[in-house]
Amino acid sequence: MDSQALWLTLRLALTTTALLLAIALPLAWWIASGAGAIRALTQAVVALPLVLPPTVLGFYLLVALGPLTAPGRLIIRILGHPLAFSFSGLVLGSMLYSLPFAVQPLVAGFRAIDPALGEVASTLGASPLRIFRTITLPLAKSSLIAAAVLTFTHTVGEFGVVLMLGGNIPGATRTLSIALYDQVQDFNYAAANRTAGVLLVFSLLTLIAIYWRGASRRSLLG
16 A cells, blocks of 8 residues: 555545535535526536546646646746646646535535525525525535535545646655556556555445435434
8 A cells, every 4th residue: 555645645635625615615505596597507517527538627727737828827937836746736626626526415405405494584684694604504414514525535536637637746646546557557466456445445435424324314304
């Protein structure tokens, strides 16, 4: 087991999950609060990573963050180095690739809440922010947990975006999925089996926890 790659993967997943939820919460709330062409277009863009090959997303990010584009040159001027082939670049790529896994469960959770609850609170003088904090968010707690777990798990298993945008730099961009790829390329199947087993068990236990929680909640409500 490549312990360095393991800790970098966990760090990437934790960072991505925390930052992405901060963005996904208001975005999902806005999407769920109405209809229209703008919201439909936003949902389509958010869901795009579900059908877009990871290497395509990684390629466009690699080009956009490089010296060939104006935003890329601006980033280099500010930071002194490109975001590509850095941990910060991996976080950005992971956030974009995992965006639907954070937003879609939250949208479903917000839409399942009876709008009358917010309307009653509004007539009593509650502000939209207070309604969201005291009514909407607690009622959507299960969706929030699902979004966090799915985002974290999906980031742990990323390969295409990580490989295209971060390459394979030990201690900087080499995650467990990249380490597994290298082990197979080196015909080190014993190490590859251990790495793959860790990823498999982790993903399976995460999904069991999500479905178990959902089943327990339904049984309590029933």
